[in-house]
Each structure stands twice: as C-alpha cells, then as structure tokens.
Amino acid sequence: MSQSTDPPPRPPADAGRALVPLALAQFVCSFAGSNMNVMITDISHDLGTTVHGVQSAITLFLLIMAAFMIPGGKLTERHGRVRLLRIGLGVYGVGAVLSAVAPGLGVLILGNSVFAGIGTALLIPPVYILATLLFTGTVARARAFGVISAAGGVGAAAGPLIGGLITSGISWRAAFGFQALIVVLILALSRRLVDPEPADPRSRLDLLGVVLSAAGLILLVSGILAAGRNWWVCLGLMVGGALVLVAFFGHVRRAERAGRAPLLSPALLRNRVSNLGLVTQNIQWMMLLGSSFTVSAYLQVVRGYSAIGTGVIFTAATVGLLASSLAAASFARRRRQRTLIMTGFCVTIVGIGVLIGLVYLTSKAWAFAPGLLLIGFGLGLMLTPSVNLVQSAFGESEQGEISGLSRSVSNLGSSLGTAIAGTILAANLVRGGYAAAMIVLGGFGLLGLAAAARLPAGERPGAAEGASAPAHGPG
Template identity: 30%
Template sequence: MATVARDFGRHEGRGAHSGENSLRDNKISRRRKTAPRQVERFTMATTILTAEGATRRTETTAKATYAPLVVLALAQIGTSSDSAAMNLATASLVGTLGATLDDIQMATTLFSLIAGAFMIAGGLIGVTIGLRRTLAIGLSLAALGEITAALSPAIFSFTWGGRVVTGLGVCLVTPSVLGLVAALYQGRQRAIAFGTIAGAAALSTLSPLILGIVMDSSGFRLTFAIMAAYFVVVLCCARLIPRTPASGGHTHFDVAGTVVAALGMGLVLFGVAHLSDWGIASPQKLCPFTLCGLPPTLPAIVVGLVLLGLLVPTERRAQRRGNPLIPRAFVTSPSVRAGLSAVALPFFYMGAVGILATPYLQLVTGFTALQTGMLSLLSGIPMFLLATFLPKLAPHLSSRLIIRVGFIAIACACGLMALGVQQHGVTTALFGGMALGGFGVGAVNSQSNNAVACAVTRKEAEQSGGIQGAARSIGLALGTALAGTFLLLTMAGGFAAQVASAGIDQSYVAPAAETASTLMSDSAFSDEARTWRADAAQVDKLVDVKASAQADAMRLSFGALGLLMAAGLLTTRHLVETAAPRAKQDKAKARRPR
C-alpha cells in the first residue's frame, strides 16, 4: 500500500503531464503482460523449426543407403588415380611437349601445394553451400583440368592450366566425400562407410598398372582424356547422393582465415618439398636463388609457421561470428588431435616408403617400372582388405586397439624393410615388410576418419573433411620430403666417412663426392668412375664404398621411420572409442526371430 501511495503522489505532483504518463504506464503494462506470450510463441516456433530440421536430418540419415557410398568411393579412386597418372607421364611429357625434369617437378609440386593449401577451405565451402553441390563443382573442375592437360600444346598450359584446375577440383572433392560420409551415415554404417573410402584409396594402387599400359601405348593425352571422362561419369552418378540439410550458421565465408591458412600452409609445404634439392643451410646446385646466402627453403618454412601462428587469433574472431575455417574443437580437443594424427601418420609412412623403396628398387637393383608396380600390390591388397572389411566384419573390436596394432605393424614393417636392404640388392625381408606395412596402414585407416568424426559435433564432422584431407596431404608431403632429405644427407655423410678409410686416391674423392647423394647401381657408378680415368682397383673400391653408403643410409632411414611410427602410439591415448558395444549386439541377436 505504501508503494502505491508513493506512486500515486508522484503522479499527482507531475501536474499536466500526469495524463500522458498514465497512458504510457498503461502501454508498458500491456507490453509486460503480452511479452511472456510472445516469448512463449517464439520459443514454440523455434522448437518446431528445430524439431523439423532434426526430423529432416534423421529422415535423410535413415533413407541413406550404400548407393551414394559407391559414388563417393569412385570419386576417391579418381582423385588418387590422378596422382598416379601424373607420376607415369614423365617420359611422355618429355617426348611430346619437350618438358624438362624441372618442368615436371614444378607441375607435381604445384598440384601438391594447391591441394594442401586449400583443402581446409574446401570443407568450409561444403558446409556453406552444401556438400553435394561442392562435390559436383569439384568433379566438374577435375574433369576440366584433365581435359585441359590432355589438350595442352605446351608444358606451361599443362602445368598452370591443367594441374592447377585439377588441384582446385581435388580440394573440393576430398572434403565433400568425407563430409558426406559423416552427414549421411551414423553409428556402424558410418564406420563401414569410412572404411570403404579408405579401401577405395588403397584400391587406387592398382591404377598405375592400367594407366601405365595406356601411357606406354598412347601417351599422356589419351591417359588424361580417360581421367576426364571418368570424372564426368562420376559427376553424372552424383545424382544418387541425397541432399543434406544445411548445418546452419555459415552466412559469411571466413575469407581472412582462408587466406592466412593457404599462404601459411603453402609456404611450409613449398619449403619442405625443396629441402632435398635446394638445400637446408647451404644452397645446392639446383637452388635457383638465395636469400642472404641461404636457400629459400628455411625462410619459407619460418614465414609459413608465423602465418599459421597468426591463424589462431584470426580463427578466434571467426569463431565468435560462427563461421570459423577451423572450429575450435580441432585445436583444443585432445581426442580430435589424436584422430588427426592417426589420419596423417599412415600417409607420412606411404610418402616416405615411396621416396625410399621405389627409387632404390629401380635405380640400384634394376627393377623395371612394371615390376615395381606389381610390388605395390604387396601393400595395396592388404591395405584394401583391412580398410574395407574390418569395420564390417569386426565392429565390436576396440577402434583404439586396432589403431595401436596398426602402428605397431607399421613400425615392425620398417624394421623388416631395413633388414631387407643389402649392399648390392635386396632380400625377401623387404617385400615382407611392404606387405606388413600394408596391413598396418589398412588397420589404422579403417578407424582414423571415424575417430575424428565421432569426436566432434555433427556440423563439425561434416566440415572435418577438409581438415582431414589437409592432414592427408600434409602427411604425404612431409613424409616424402623429410625421408628424401634424411636419405640424401645420411648417404653423403656415410660416403665421406667411409671413403677416408678405404684407401682411395684423393684425386677421385672430389668427383665421387658429387655423386655421393645420388642413388646409383653398381654398373652405373662404375661407368661414372671410369670417366675419371681411375684404374680397376680404384673403381672397385669406389663401387664398394658407394654401395655400402647407400645401403647404410637406407637402413638408417627405414629405422628412423619405424621409430616415428612407434612414437605414434603416444598419440592414441585420447582417441575416441567408436566400437559397437557387445551388449547391444547380443540384445539385437536375442530379439531376432528364429
């Protein structure tokens, strides 16, 4: 009552304005009464919209069959086979377009840089405009790039037209494939789907056998034309993929984060890719220019790392706007970091083995390209079998245990391959190691993608395709560059250490040191030594020292690779467990009618 009296006194003292104030108070009172109703209506509408969105998403997931998975697997095979076609095209490009080895290396490096730098942006594009639409755009660009490469009149248009456009297409295809798996499938279906995609990547190891025959008989033009037709066929089949509902919230594209990430990752990959041929602390012969007396490799890596450091505050601002290029969970969550490590390390291993084993078999032991391609089946077949069928046949097995066993198998495979390297050739232990490595990679790949997707929200899982694709590209590039650099450095150092105690004439030491970091067969190095007018005794000593240095460097490289793969076990502690519980399976079996 006292409160009412005070209010009444205040109204009375306001004189002529009391009527206006009373009218205003009545309006405020009516607004206060109707506000709860408006909030209630808004809440009900929001709930209905959310429920409808969830229903649409559930219906999409429930209707998803394995027909879209076939299309996604075909797209994955296409992107992997494109790299195989480029690796086989060296001789044809040299003979048809007059390309040099530097030109071909530029085409290969440029493609890798684009794939690594823009892959994360492809994931954000997918959740912004739709994953199926992004996949279609990526397949269209890939087909356009392949046909441009097939029709190129010069190596310049082949590189800056064909390879650049194809690389941009791959940056959209790979994130869309992984994102669509996370969007269309759940639970055990998702584990099987991710395993199928990993198996498709392993199955692409067979493509060099088919593409090699076309390349040898008809050249690079028909080969890349076939790849263009392949992508067109997959594009037509993309209609089988259902539309996925919008993940929400991405109204503005994170341009700043995309630019900073692309520049940073591009510079890092550029520097790492040229460590072996341009040098680290002192410039090598192939180094095109220097910066203050240093090769540009280390400065590029340092500047790239600084830019990636600036990406942290950039993404914090983007996170507040709701459209980050890299969601916060991918940086702060130990489970996500462990999953990404499991994605990257097998590709690091494959890149390292590709730069170590393949050149040694061809240049030192005399294996032909076809024989080397046949040996790839030793790792490709078990990789395909485990990645594809392990999630389906053993869904109850611990995913964390499978990944750990895979890392152990890869580490043991490196040890076997190190034992299989001999001074003048290889033994069957090398081939056994390649097969065991295929089992290990297949086991890890069967679980790693699903481990990342299950560690984040659904929206982040759909966007994770770009980040997982970038982890693949970075792992492959780092494995190739670091293993190659380690091999060359240890080979040159070992040769210098052994030549001093081998009783070799000093007049031959300098020219021999120039070829110390090059893999060569005994006969090729013997012919090289004779051009220095060395006598037979000196030639034999030089050949023995060269062969011993090469073999020791290969063993050390495989050993270091094995230690790194064993260290990968340390990253598995925080992995998300994705195995299907046995209890649920037993209940399901009990409910089945007999």
C-alpha cells in the same frame, strides 16, 4: 547428443547407391596422388624436365589439396554438399584434360597441381560429410568409411600399378585421360544423390583465413622442398610458414571473439580425441605417399625398372591395403579403434624394416613384396578407425568444418611425405638415400604410435552398433 536429434537412417539400398560415387571420388583423387610416381622417367624425358621437377608437380598437387581443403569444407555449408561435389568434379576434370595435353612442365603443374588440386579440395569434404550424415551408428559408419577409405587407399596403392599399365601400354598422358573418364562416370552416378540437409546461402567464407592458412602451408612445404638445394632458403620458408600459421590461428580466435564465423573454429582444436586422431591421420598418409614415392624413384632411377615393372611390384601393397580396409566393419565390431590404430602403426613400422632389410640382402624383385604387403596391411588397418574417430567426435552441425580439417591434415601428410622423401632421395639417391628416406618415415611411424597410445580406450567394441556415435568422444 540425444538420439532424437540424429538424422533418420536411410534405406540400405539408397545408402548403398550413394556410397558408389563417393568411394569412386575418393579413389580417383588418391590415384592422382600416387600414379605419377611410376611416370617419373617418362614424364621427365617427354617434357624435358628432371626427377625433381616431376616431384615438385606431385608435391604441389598434394599441397594445394591440403591448403584448400578447409575452405572446401566451409563452402559445403553455403552451396550444399552435392552441388559442391559436382563443381569439384568439374574443376578436377578440366585439370586432368590439361595434364593429358601438357606440352611442358608448366602446363602439367597448372592442370595436375592447380586445377586438379583445387577440384579435389572442393569435392573431398562433401564425400566425408555425406557419408557421416547418411550413415548412422558406429558400425554402419565404420562400414561406409571402410569402403571410402579402402577406395582411397587402393587408389593410392594401386596408382603405381594402374599408372604403370597405362603408361607402358599407351603413354603417361593416357593416365590423365583415364582420370577424366572416371570423373565423367562419377558425375553420372551422382545424379541420384540428394543432399540430406539444405544449403545456407547466408554462410560467409573467411577470405583472410583462407589466404593465411594456404600461404602458411605452402611456405612450410616449399621450405622442405628447398632443403636439398639451399638450407638458408629452406629455413627462411619454414620459419615464414610457421609465422603465417601463427597469424592464422590468432585471426580465427579474434574472429570468434568478435562473433564472426572464422574459417576454422578454434573449438575444433580443443577436442583431445580429435587432435590425436588427426595426428595419426597425418602420419598415416605421410608414410603411405612417402614410401610410395621413395620405392618408385628407387626402382626407376637406381634399379632401372620400367613403369609397368614398378607398378607390378606395388601390387603387394595394394593387396595388403585392400584386405585390411575392406574388413574395417568386421574389425570395428571386435576391436577398439585405438587398438586398431596402434596395431596398424606397429605392422607398418615392421614392414618398413623388412623392406629395407630384404632389398639390401638381395637384388631380386620379390624382396620388395613382403615389406610392401605389411606396409599396405598396416595402413589399411588404421585408415578407417582414424577417420571414424575424428568425424564421430563432433555433431552433425560441425561436420563441414571437421571434414575439411581432417582431409586437409591427411593431404598435408601426403605432401609432407612426398616432400621429405623426395628431398632425401634427391640429396643422396644412390648412396643410401633409399634406406635413409624409409628410416625417416619409420621414425614418423613411431611418433604416430605414441599419439595413438594416448587415445582413450573408448567404448567396448560392438556396444554402439545401431546407435549414433557420440558427439564428443571416440565413435
């Protein structure tokens, strides 16, 4: 793409102000995905449910986010990025309030999983589209994505600590009230946001594509959740989900050939760099949320830790993730994106090994810290370059679609991580389930490392500083 077609850079002060509500929006959504992990015992006792019931609510939240993220990205074209951000925040806020007053698991699922999940799917694509349009140049965009990814990573990693503090100090219900307050703050800060591009009211949503994609993903993850109870049901749901997704991809290809606008353009899946980047994103979030759920459940159910005790232990992961995420722009100037992603996977896999080894060598609480620190640092190291690589592989006109696809793939990873880890734990929590779940997550990390190794080397670090990211290739 020539530089003449790029949007003009925004003044630093304006861009900086715009970044605050965007980062906070990503923070609260990621926080929601992990803070319930330390409330497992409290919620199950208060609502008369089980660990599996709470796990289902967490997984459904992440799954609904993934299922409706692509439609959320498409809706930005019709309704505008800033407007859809505010609508999503409103829906999310309703869900947080419903969750706070839930009398039973059903209302908790309605508020936290359905309303908050759909609200997140509407508000997150605009966050990344706005960041892409407002910040031009590899380093500037890496800095913006670094702040947003750091907010998301810290929200996920610090969710157990903040949730533990609120749960122990007040109640688990107050944690949802905290989310509602953050939503109000973001809405206030977003009043000054200006959409860089006008909305297109003529844009239409592919409703059949929405139904097929959502149904396929829901069936697939539901099959994983059923694995510990009935393997035939598990197999049936997963095969059904795969067939529905095949039907979805057939539908979008036919729609494109007929000249209609499909939910997801098949052209997005023909970019090798983007595809590999999406694989790494999926596995990163699978490892982050999967390890968070695994360690939280083990600490509370097996070791008998309280919500605050569990949250304090997770501080190590938060510190590691925050340190590497906030240094994203500095790393981008000195290292290639492929190098950062590969290094991140290596550090995370080592962290999983250290975590398993030390926890089995000693029963002391400090044994969790070194492994969690490495896991947090490794994940923070690669979250930003993966996002930057995928978003920068396409031009501005395709940002709505690729942003929705990118966030959908990431949240699918989160839901898969929680579902897989939770299924293994539920089947064998006391007799080695903890180690088995972490080993499986480490195995996925090796697959992510293999995908990252196939990424092209890309341009020399710092070469594109101040220039636009290319439309086709790594940024």
